[in-house]
Amino acid sequence: MSDYDRVYDYIRAIPAGSVSSYGEIGAATNASAREVGRALRMAPADVPWQRVVGAGGDLLVGKLDPVHAQVQRAMLEAEGVTFDKSRRVERRFFIGAEPELDL
DNA sequence: CTAATGACGCTAC
């Protein structure tokens, strides 16, 4: 099992309406954040890549087309995830985020 | 072999 497959499996385990970050996935799969991005780039269709966001809740950090970020936001909104004014996912939707520790 | 690049993260200003 490659690190990439482990990343795919982790993402597939993310429940609808929740999101995780590249750093979180990297830590859970023993990979760096960049490797997670590389994995998502060639991810199979059954991987809900839209549930993967940046560390601060940012959509796609910007290495890819801005249009893609729009699509991601639309799909997450369809799952019940809400965003703040700056296109950032609220911390309560993060897996492993503690409600009382909200920044 | 070295250099450049990217679905990122953190710190500094």
Add this chain to the structure above:
DNA sequence: CGTAGCGCCATTA
């Protein structure tokens, strides 16, 4: 709250 710089590590030229 915004941009800029550096570190990170696999892949590509």
